[in-house]
Amino acid sequence: MKKTAALLISLLMVAALFTGCTPNSDKNAFKGQIYFNGSTSLAPIIASIGSTFTEEYKTWNKVDPSFPETDIAIYVSSGGSGAGVKAVLEGTSDFGMLARAIKDSEKEAIKDYHEYMVAKDALTISVNKNNPICKLMDDISSDLAKKIFSGELKYWDEVDPSLEHQEIVVVIRDLSGGAYEVFQKAIMGETLISENAIQSPSMGALATKIVENKWAIGYAGYGVYNKNIDNLFAFKVDGVEPTEANIIDGSYTIQRPVMFIMDGEPTKAQQAFIDYIYSDVGKAAIIDNGYIPSK
Secondary structure (H helix, E strand, O other), rough: OOHHHHHHHHHHHHHHHHHHHOOOEEEEEEEOOEEEEOOOOOHHHHHHHHHHHHHHOEEEOOOOOOOOOOEEEEEEEEOHHHHHHHHHHHHOOOOEEEEOOHHHHHHHHHHOEEEEEEEEEEEEEEEOOOHHHOOOEEEEEEHHHHHHHHOOOOEEHHOOOOOOEOOOOEEEEEOOOOOHHHHHHHHOOOOOOOOOOOEEEOOOHHHHHHHOOEEEEEEEEHHHHOOOOOEEEOOOOOOOOOOOHHHHHOOOOOEEEEEEEOOOOOOHHHHHHHHHHOOHHHHHHHOOOOOOEEO
8 A cells, every 4th residue: 555655755765864965955946755753653644644645645736736747745854753843953854753852952952843743652651462470460560660661670570579570671762762751750760770671762663562471571562562452451541541541631641742843834734744744644644553642
Protein backbone atom coordinates (compact mmCIF):
# COMPACT_ATOMS: atom_id res chain seq x y z
CA MET A 1 0.00 0.00 0.00
CA LYS A 2 1.43 3.34 -1.12
CA LYS A 3 4.75 1.55 -1.76
CA THR A 4 5.85 3.88 -4.56
CA ALA A 5 5.40 7.06 -2.55
CA ALA A 6 6.91 5.51 0.55
CA LEU A 7 9.93 4.33 -1.46
CA LEU A 8 10.32 7.80 -2.98
CA ILE A 9 10.31 9.35 0.48
CA SER A 10 12.93 6.87 1.73
CA LEU A 11 15.23 7.25 -1.28
CA LEU A 12 15.06 11.03 -1.29
CA MET A 13 15.68 11.08 2.44
CA VAL A 14 18.85 9.01 2.04
CA ALA A 15 20.02 11.14 -0.89
CA ALA A 16 19.52 14.30 1.14
CA LEU A 17 21.49 12.92 4.07
CA PHE A 18 24.47 11.85 1.99
CA THR A 19 24.69 14.87 -0.32
CA GLY A 20 24.44 17.36 2.49
CA CYS A 21 21.25 18.97 1.19
CA THR A 22 19.71 21.50 3.53
CA PRO A 23 16.20 22.93 3.39
CA ASN A 24 17.28 26.54 3.79
CA SER A 25 19.62 27.12 0.85
CA ASP A 26 17.44 29.71 -0.92
CA LYS A 27 15.06 31.79 1.15
CA ASN A 28 13.20 33.25 -1.83
CA ALA A 29 12.57 30.21 -4.04
CA PHE A 30 9.50 28.03 -3.61
CA LYS A 31 10.52 24.87 -1.79
CA GLY A 32 8.71 21.71 -2.84
CA GLN A 33 10.62 19.64 -0.33
CA ILE A 34 9.81 19.44 3.38
CA TYR A 35 12.28 17.93 5.83
CA PHE A 36 11.47 16.19 9.13
CA ASN A 37 14.06 14.67 11.43
CA GLY A 38 14.00 13.27 14.97
CA SER A 39 11.78 11.01 17.04
CA THR A 40 11.53 7.38 15.95
CA SER A 41 8.04 7.33 17.47
CA LEU A 42 6.72 10.19 15.34
CA ALA A 43 8.67 9.35 12.16
CA PRO A 44 6.37 6.55 10.91
CA ILE A 45 3.31 8.72 11.49
CA ILE A 46 4.71 11.66 9.50
CA ALA A 47 6.00 9.28 6.81
CA SER A 48 2.55 7.69 6.50
CA ILE A 49 0.78 11.05 6.29
CA GLY A 50 3.42 12.33 3.87
CA SER A 51 2.96 9.30 1.64
CA THR A 52 -0.81 9.82 1.54
CA PHE A 53 -0.38 13.56 0.90
CA THR A 54 2.07 12.90 -1.95
CA GLU A 55 -0.14 10.29 -3.60
CA GLU A 56 -3.24 12.45 -3.32
CA TYR A 57 -1.75 15.64 -4.80
CA LYS A 58 1.53 14.69 -6.51
CA THR A 59 2.39 18.31 -7.36
CA TRP A 60 2.04 21.46 -5.27
CA ASN A 61 -0.27 23.29 -7.68
CA LYS A 62 -2.92 20.66 -6.94
CA VAL A 63 -2.67 21.54 -3.26
CA ASP A 64 -3.08 25.24 -4.01
CA PRO A 65 -3.39 26.78 -7.51
CA SER A 66 -1.08 29.59 -6.45
CA PHE A 67 1.75 27.08 -5.96
CA PRO A 68 3.98 26.08 -8.92
CA GLU A 69 3.70 22.70 -10.64
CA THR A 70 6.51 21.27 -8.54
CA ASP A 71 6.70 17.69 -7.32
CA ILE A 72 5.88 17.18 -3.66
CA ALA A 73 8.63 15.52 -1.61
CA ILE A 74 8.40 14.86 2.12
CA TYR A 75 11.69 13.71 3.66
CA VAL A 76 11.46 11.85 6.97
CA SER A 77 14.51 10.63 8.88
CA SER A 78 14.77 9.42 12.46
CA GLY A 79 17.53 9.51 15.01
CA GLY A 80 15.79 10.31 18.26
CA SER A 81 14.25 13.42 19.79
CA GLY A 82 17.64 14.96 20.50
CA ALA A 83 18.55 14.64 16.83
CA GLY A 84 15.34 16.46 15.92
CA VAL A 85 16.23 19.45 18.08
CA LYS A 86 19.78 19.45 16.74
CA ALA A 87 18.56 19.40 13.13
CA VAL A 88 16.42 22.48 13.72
CA LEU A 89 19.24 24.30 15.51
CA GLU A 90 21.68 23.51 12.71
CA GLY A 91 19.18 24.32 9.96
CA THR A 92 19.44 20.89 8.33
CA SER A 93 15.74 20.16 8.73
CA ASP A 94 12.58 22.24 8.56
CA PHE A 95 10.98 20.38 11.44
CA GLY A 96 12.35 18.48 14.42
CA MET A 97 10.24 15.61 15.77
CA LEU A 98 10.11 14.99 19.51
CA ALA A 99 8.47 12.37 21.71
CA ARG A 100 9.15 14.24 24.93
CA ALA A 101 8.75 17.75 26.26
CA ILE A 102 11.30 20.20 24.94
CA LYS A 103 13.88 21.38 27.45
CA ASP A 104 13.99 25.05 28.42
CA SER A 105 17.59 25.27 27.22
CA GLU A 106 16.63 23.85 23.82
CA LYS A 107 13.68 26.17 23.47
CA GLU A 108 15.76 29.21 24.37
CA ALA A 109 18.38 28.26 21.77
CA ILE A 110 15.82 28.35 18.94
CA LYS A 111 15.43 31.94 17.78
CA ASP A 112 11.78 31.87 16.67
CA TYR A 113 10.40 28.76 18.38
CA HIS A 114 7.15 27.17 17.18
CA GLU A 115 5.74 23.83 18.26
CA TYR A 116 2.95 21.61 16.94
CA MET A 117 1.44 18.99 19.22
CA VAL A 118 0.48 15.87 17.28
CA ALA A 119 -0.48 13.29 19.87
CA LYS A 120 -0.19 12.05 23.42
CA ASP A 121 1.74 8.94 24.25
CA ALA A 122 2.61 7.06 27.42
CA LEU A 123 5.21 4.52 28.44
CA THR A 124 3.75 1.22 29.55
CA ILE A 125 5.79 -1.03 31.80
CA SER A 126 5.34 -4.18 29.77
CA VAL A 127 6.45 -7.80 29.84
CA ASN A 128 6.06 -10.76 27.53
CA LYS A 129 2.54 -12.19 27.88
CA ASN A 130 4.04 -15.63 28.53
CA ASN A 131 5.88 -14.41 31.60
CA PRO A 132 4.30 -16.19 34.63
CA ILE A 133 4.29 -12.89 36.53
CA CYS A 134 1.25 -11.86 34.49
CA LYS A 135 -0.83 -14.37 36.48
CA LEU A 136 0.52 -13.17 39.82
CA MET A 137 0.16 -9.40 39.58
CA ASP A 138 -1.29 -6.76 37.31
CA ASP A 139 0.01 -3.72 39.20
CA ILE A 140 3.58 -2.57 39.72
CA SER A 141 4.66 0.17 42.10
CA SER A 142 7.05 2.90 41.05
CA ASP A 143 9.44 1.65 43.73
CA LEU A 144 9.43 -1.93 42.42
CA ALA A 145 9.87 -0.70 38.86
CA LYS A 146 12.86 1.37 39.96
CA LYS A 147 14.45 -1.66 41.65
CA ILE A 148 13.96 -3.77 38.51
CA PHE A 149 15.20 -1.20 36.00
CA SER A 150 18.18 -0.20 38.16
CA GLY A 151 19.31 -3.82 38.43
CA GLU A 152 18.84 -3.97 42.20
CA LEU A 153 16.59 -6.96 41.50
CA LYS A 154 18.32 -9.22 38.99
CA TYR A 155 16.16 -12.36 38.91
CA TRP A 156 12.42 -12.88 38.66
CA ASP A 157 12.27 -14.96 41.86
CA GLU A 158 13.49 -11.83 43.68
CA VAL A 159 10.29 -10.12 42.52
CA ASP A 160 8.16 -13.07 43.67
CA PRO A 161 9.63 -16.27 45.19
CA SER A 162 7.17 -18.44 43.25
CA LEU A 163 8.78 -17.39 39.96
CA GLU A 164 11.66 -19.21 38.29
CA HIS A 165 15.25 -18.16 38.92
CA GLN A 166 15.52 -16.47 35.54
CA GLU A 167 17.47 -13.29 34.83
CA ILE A 168 15.38 -10.15 34.39
CA VAL A 169 16.18 -8.79 30.93
CA VAL A 170 15.66 -5.02 31.01
CA VAL A 171 15.02 -3.36 27.65
CA ILE A 172 15.13 0.42 27.17
CA ARG A 173 15.41 3.00 24.39
CA ASP A 174 18.87 4.23 23.56
CA LEU A 175 20.04 7.30 25.41
CA SER A 176 19.19 9.66 22.53
CA GLY A 177 15.52 8.67 22.59
CA GLY A 178 12.92 10.84 24.24
CA ALA A 179 11.47 7.82 26.06
CA TYR A 180 14.68 7.34 28.02
CA GLU A 181 14.43 10.84 29.47
CA VAL A 182 10.70 10.53 30.17
CA PHE A 183 11.12 7.25 32.09
CA GLN A 184 14.15 8.54 33.97
CA LYS A 185 12.19 11.57 35.18
CA ALA A 186 8.89 9.80 35.93
CA ILE A 187 10.18 6.59 37.57
CA MET A 188 13.91 6.54 38.18
CA GLY A 189 14.56 10.02 39.54
CA GLU A 190 18.21 10.18 40.65
CA THR A 191 18.60 6.38 40.32
CA LEU A 192 20.33 5.25 37.15
CA ILE A 193 19.04 2.48 34.93
CA SER A 194 21.21 -0.65 34.96
CA GLU A 195 24.26 -0.59 32.69
CA ASN A 196 23.24 -4.11 31.62
CA ALA A 197 19.95 -2.89 30.13
CA ILE A 198 19.59 -3.62 26.43
CA GLN A 199 19.30 -0.38 24.44
CA SER A 200 16.99 -0.35 21.42
CA PRO A 201 17.26 2.06 18.47
CA SER A 202 13.50 2.57 18.25
CA MET A 203 10.33 1.90 20.21
CA GLY A 204 9.35 -0.77 17.70
CA ALA A 205 12.65 -2.57 18.25
CA LEU A 206 12.15 -2.32 22.02
CA ALA A 207 8.75 -3.99 21.81
CA THR A 208 10.13 -6.70 19.53
CA LYS A 209 12.82 -7.58 22.07
CA ILE A 210 10.15 -8.05 24.76
CA VAL A 211 7.98 -10.12 22.41
CA GLU A 212 10.96 -12.35 21.61
CA ASN A 213 12.08 -12.88 25.22
CA LYS A 214 9.79 -14.45 27.83
CA TRP A 215 11.84 -12.91 30.65
CA ALA A 216 12.14 -9.36 29.32
CA ILE A 217 10.61 -6.16 30.70
CA GLY A 218 10.69 -2.69 29.18
CA TYR A 219 8.86 0.59 28.81
CA ALA A 220 6.93 0.07 25.58
CA GLY A 221 5.20 3.18 24.26
CA TYR A 222 1.41 3.19 24.33
CA GLY A 223 1.29 3.25 20.54
CA VAL A 224 3.64 0.32 20.02
CA TYR A 225 2.01 -1.55 22.90
CA ASN A 226 -1.34 -1.32 21.13
CA LYS A 227 0.26 -2.73 18.00
CA ASN A 228 1.63 -5.69 19.99
CA ILE A 229 -1.23 -6.13 22.45
CA ASP A 230 -1.55 -9.85 21.68
CA ASN A 231 2.02 -10.45 22.81
CA LEU A 232 2.62 -7.87 25.55
CA PHE A 233 1.18 -7.38 29.02
CA ALA A 234 1.16 -3.86 30.48
CA PHE A 235 1.03 -3.38 34.23
CA LYS A 236 -0.96 -0.77 36.04
CA VAL A 237 1.52 1.62 37.65
CA ASP A 238 0.76 2.61 41.24
CA GLY A 239 -2.77 1.35 40.67
CA VAL A 240 -3.43 3.32 37.47
CA GLU A 241 -4.00 1.50 34.19
CA PRO A 242 -2.44 2.94 30.99
CA THR A 243 -5.73 3.63 29.19
CA GLU A 244 -6.57 6.44 26.81
CA ALA A 245 -8.82 8.08 29.41
CA ASN A 246 -6.16 7.91 32.12
CA ILE A 247 -3.51 9.29 29.79
CA ILE A 248 -5.72 12.17 28.69
CA ASP A 249 -6.70 13.16 32.23
CA GLY A 250 -3.11 12.82 33.45
CA SER A 251 -3.76 10.21 36.13
CA TYR A 252 -1.38 7.84 34.34
CA THR A 253 1.77 9.84 34.85
CA ILE A 254 4.40 8.14 32.66
CA GLN A 255 3.40 10.03 29.57
CA ARG A 256 4.84 12.36 26.99
CA PRO A 257 3.86 14.72 24.21
CA VAL A 258 4.49 13.75 20.59
CA MET A 259 5.18 16.87 18.55
CA PHE A 260 7.32 18.63 15.99
CA ILE A 261 9.04 21.98 16.25
CA MET A 262 10.54 24.56 13.91
CA ASP A 263 12.49 27.81 13.91
CA GLY A 264 10.40 30.55 12.29
CA GLU A 265 7.02 30.75 10.62
CA PRO A 266 6.09 27.96 8.20
CA THR A 267 5.98 28.70 4.49
CA LYS A 268 2.62 28.41 2.75
CA ALA A 269 3.55 24.95 1.46
CA GLN A 270 4.69 23.83 4.90
CA GLN A 271 1.47 25.18 6.42
CA ALA A 272 -0.56 23.24 3.85
CA PHE A 273 1.11 20.02 4.97
CA ILE A 274 0.72 20.94 8.65
CA ASP A 275 -3.01 21.43 8.02
CA TYR A 276 -3.11 18.00 6.40
CA ILE A 277 -1.48 16.44 9.48
CA TYR A 278 -4.34 17.87 11.57
CA SER A 279 -7.02 16.80 9.06
CA ASP A 280 -9.16 13.70 9.44
CA VAL A 281 -6.67 11.83 7.25
CA GLY A 282 -3.81 12.76 9.55
CA LYS A 283 -5.74 11.93 12.70
CA ALA A 284 -6.62 8.51 11.24
CA ALA A 285 -2.91 7.81 10.69
CA ILE A 286 -2.16 8.83 14.28
CA ILE A 287 -4.86 6.48 15.58
CA ASP A 288 -3.69 3.67 13.27
CA ASN A 289 -0.26 3.98 14.86
CA GLY A 290 -1.82 3.53 18.30
CA TYR A 291 -1.49 7.09 19.58
CA ILE A 292 -4.00 9.57 20.96
CA PRO A 293 -4.47 12.58 18.63
CA SER A 294 -4.12 16.02 20.16
CA LYS A 295 -7.43 17.80 20.51
